[in-house]
Amino acid sequence: MMTLYGYWRSSASYRLRIALNIKGVDYNYVPVNLVKGEQRSAAHLSRNAQGYVPVLELEDGTCLTQSLAVMDYLDATFDTPKFMPRDPILRSKILSAALIIAADTAPLQNASVLNHIKSEYTQDQEAALAWARKWIENGFSALETIAAERETAFLYTDDPAFFEICLVPQVYNARRFGVDMSAFPALLEIDSACRIRPEFANAAPENQIDAQQN
Amino acid sequence: MMTLYGYWRSSASYRLRIALNIKGVDYNYVPVNLVKGEQRSAAHLSRNAQGYVPVLELEDGTCLTQSLAVMDYLDATFDTPKFMPRDPILRSKILSAALIIAADTAPLQNASVLNHIKSEYTQDQEAALAWARKWIENGFSALETIAAERETAFLYTDDPAFFEICLVPQVYNARRFGVDMSAFPALLEIDSACRIRPEFANAAPENQIDAQQN
Numbered sequence: 001m002m003t004l005y006g007y008w009r010s011s012a013s014y015r016l017r018i019a020l021n022i023k024g025v026d027y028n029y030v031p032v033n034l035v036k037g038e039q040r041s042a043a044h045l046s047r048n049a050q051g052y053v054p055v056l057e058l059e060d061g062t063c064l065t066q067s068l069a070v071m072d073y074l075d076a077t078f079d080t081p082k083f084m085p086r087d088p089i090l091r092s093k094i095l096s097a098a099l100i101i102a103a104d105t106a107p108l109q110n111a112s113v114l115n116h117i118k119s120e121y122t123q124d125q126e127a128a129l130a131w132a133r134k135w136i137e138n139g140f141s142a143l144e145t146i147a148a149e150r151e152t153a154f155l156y157t158d159d160p161a162f163f164e165i166c167l168v169p170q171v172y173n174a175r176r177f178g179v180d181m182s183a184f185p186a187l188l189e190i191d192s193a194c195r196i197r198p199e200f201a202n203a204a205p206e207n208q209i210d211a212q213q214n
Numbered sequence: 215m216m217t218l219y220g221y222w223r224s225s226a227s228y229r230l231r232i233a234l235n236i237k238g239v240d241y242n243y244v245p246v247n248l249v250k251g252e253q254r255s256a257a258h259l260s261r262n263a264q265g266y267v268p269v270l271e272l273e274d275g276t277c278l279t280q281s282l283a284v285m286d287y288l289d290a291t292f293d294t295p296k297f298m299p300r301d302p303i304l305r306s307k308i309l310s311a312a313l314i315i316a317a318d319t320a321p322l323q324n325a326s327v328l329n330h331i332k333s334e335y336t337q338d339q340e341a342a343l344a345w346a347r348k349w350i351e352n353g354f355s356a357l358e359t360i361a362a363e364r365e366t367a368f369l370y371t372d373d374p375a376f377f378e379i380c381l382v383p384q385v386y387n388a389r390r391f392g393v394d395m396s397a398f399p400a401l402l403e404i405d406s407a408c409r410i411r412p413e414f415a416n417a418a419p420e421n422q423i424d425a426q427q428n
Contacts, residue, residue, distance in 0.1 A: 049355075049356040049357075049359040049360055050314060050318070050353075050356040051356075052318075058303075062303060064303070064306050064307070064310065065310045066309065066310035066313040066314065066317070068309065068313055068317070069306045069307070069309035069310035069312075069313055070306060070310075072302075072305065072306055072309055073302050073303065073305070073306035076302035076305065076306075077302050088286075088287050088290035088291050089272075089276060089278070089287065091286065091287070091290065092278050092283045092284060092286055092287035092290075093278070093283070095280065095282065095283035095286055096278065096279045096280035096283035096284075098283075099280040099282055099283055099316075099317075100264060100280065102313075102317055103280070103282070103313075103316055103317040103320075103321050104264070104266075104321050106317075107317050107318050107321055107322060108321060108322060108327065113322070116348070117335075120345075121331075121335040121337065123335065131334075134330070139264075141263075142263040142264040142265075143263075145263040146263055
């Protein structure tokens with residue numbers, strides 16, 4: 001059985017829990033407590049040289065890292081339902097929207113960046129959250145423009161796909177950091193339509209064994 | 215013919231120039247002057263809701279955005295040479311390494327982030343460069359660990375692939391921002407082996423029509 005090393009509130013871990021649920025893949029979940037610094041242990045660094053979560057360990061011990069790269073593996077390995085259509089243009093558009101979150105938003109508001117802002121520039125927690133909100137609102141503004149013109153229930157598809165697996169965890173972070181989500185009605189519609197599905201609900205941070213541990 | 219909207223020093227534009235050269239695709243290059251703010255024009259925002267470069271406009275007017283998503287399109291459309299192998303694990307590993315740059319490094323050191331640090335936290339240019347170096351060194355440290363164990367001339371392959379298209383522009387930025395590259399000998403070897411190839415050399419910032427415009 002595969003093992004997912006993750007953390008309940010890490011949005012990239014949340015992505016992979018959703019992805020594994022959509023594919024219907026059974027897996028072990030091993031929490032890595034980021035607050036206690038377990039990600040910097042030798043054991044975890046041997047799984048991921050970056051010391052980040054998530055890591056998906058395959059049955060043969062191969063460790064896959066970076067959530068989008070793991071999602072690519074899962075989509076290549078487990079045939080249905082597909083995260084990505086075969087049409088190269090549609091595929092590129094879905095991936096582009098996913099990257100607005102996974103490249104241009106999430107990395108700017110992760111814990112190590114917020115901590116660095118606080119320590120390096122002597123900023124308080126509220127200033128760090130204002131930074132996080134700025135970049136989330138930036139990304140969401142572009143995505144809202146795209147989503148407002150959609151012709152399907154989800155961004156480009158009739159069922160949640162690669163993009164939605166990234167969107168829902170980012171909306172979770174947005175709410176946590178105090179973003180006014182009323183500015184993004186199309187994104188909220190997509191988020192709600194996803195979260196009523198069990199694959200998403202079971203992946204939610206509050207439903208993980210390590211939730212509220214600290 | 216396709217049109218690439220880009221900027222000479224933008225590392226994501228640099229990636230796509232390399233990618234198009236490797237595929238041997240002829241294209242028009244239309245500079246978008248980021249210093250003059252041309253990326254915020256209505257014309258450019260209609261191509262890319264984020265107001266970023268690069269954008270690849272296809273012959274039918276479809277605009278593709280986010281360099282990794284455009285690379286995915288090019289690899290699906292132009293068969294050889296492939297940026298990505300077919301093996302799902304190898305593919306995932308290459309993509310993971312590319313995302314260490316494209317998600318966890320480049321977005322943290324782009325111009326809009328550096329400008330925001332200067333204005334919001336009253337930091338000078340040297341402090342902004344120190345920030346950029348920190349995140350580049352972070353990403354490169356993990357990649358150096360992976361690259362030091364490689365069994366091929368390039369990271370996982372005998373010819374430059376998806377990862378190397380991301381690496382070379384990031385090394386360019388690292389040098390520009392004053393990163394001490396002697397700490398990353400394996401990455402330097404890969405970078406040098408790429409840059410002697412004409413597909414990479416012709417894509418270099420200094421060889422673009424908009425170079426040194428400002």
